[in-house]
Amino acid sequence: MTLSLFEDELPIELINSDGMITCWQLLLPDQEATALFEELLNVNNWQQETITLYGKRLLQPRLTAWYGEYGVSADGGYEKLVQTVDFTPRLMVLKTEIERLTGYHFNCVLANLYRDGQDSVGYHADDEKILGINPVIASYSLGATRRFLLKHNSDKLQKVACELQHNSLILMHGALQHYWQHSIPKTQRSVAPRINLTFRLIKPH
Ligand SMILES: O=C(O)CCC(=O)C(=O)O
Numbered sequence: 001m002t003l004s005l006f007e008d009e010l011p012i013e014l015i016n017s018d019g020m021i022t023c024w025q026l027l028l029p030d031q032e033a034t035a036l037f038e039e040l041l042n043v044n045n046w047q048q049e050t051i052t053l054y055g056k057r058l059l060q061p062r063l064t065a066w067y068g069e070y071g072v073s074a075d076g077g078y079e080k081l082v083q084t085v086d087f088t089p090r091l092m093v094l095k096t097e098i099e100r101l102t103g104y105h106f107n108c109v110l111a112n113l114y115r116d117g118q119d120s121v122g123y124h125a126d127d128e129k130i131l132g133i134n135p136v137i138a139s140y141s142l143g144a145t146r147r148f149l150l151k152h153n154s155d156k157l158q159k160v161a162c163e164l165q166h167n168s169l170i171l172m173h174g175a176l177q178h179y180w181q182h183s184i185p186k187t188q189r190s191v192a193p194r195i196n197l198t199f200r201l202i203k204p205h
């Protein structure tokens with residue numbers, strides 16, 4: 001008999017109309033999650049990418065790094081494939097566990113490092129053509145808890161807020177990216193660093 005390292009917890013549905021968000025808590029054994037956080041925090045492949053908004057080149061208010069088969073430049077219309085770094089053994093364990101839990105396959109990860117409360121990501125949808133028609137994105141959090149906000153594109157009354165905790169996973173799937181936008185807002189609270197790993201399947205055409 002093989003014993004699983006991971007305890008299966010029933011997932012929670014955060015959104016189930018116009019797309020879906022499914023959430024799992026405590027994904028990895030505690031020491032594994034802490035070791036992965038420290039490993040990622042201490043590597044030196046973090047970059048501060050630029051993004052062009054209304055014709056102006058701005059620095060993104062967070063650091064990013066791509067792992068896996070492909071990466072996509074934020075300032076290249078999200079189409080350009082950039083060189084990436086191989087999955088580390090710890091990232092591989094996490095990817096395998098996420099694939100087992102969700103039943104989906106992923107070939108790359110965009111890692112985001114929010115250094116403090118001033119780092120953020122504005123409202124957006126992960127709807128780049130390169131991710132296919134209904135992108136499936138598994139988003140795993142490590143480190144400080146940050147607030148995740150969602151708003152519906154046409155029904156302004158529909159808003160969802162959720163605290164993304166260390167060692168938790170959300171799966172964005174179905175038509176979600178067509179109907180909802182998501183963000184991590186800045187906070188005046190003093191917060192420690194947070195790393196978010198967004199597992200994606202890039203299908204170059
Ligand atoms: O940090 C997060 O939880 C969200 C990151 C995100 O939305 C993205 O990388 O597209």
Ligand SMILES: [Fe+2]
Pocket residue numbers: 124125126182
């Ligand atoms: Fe996103």
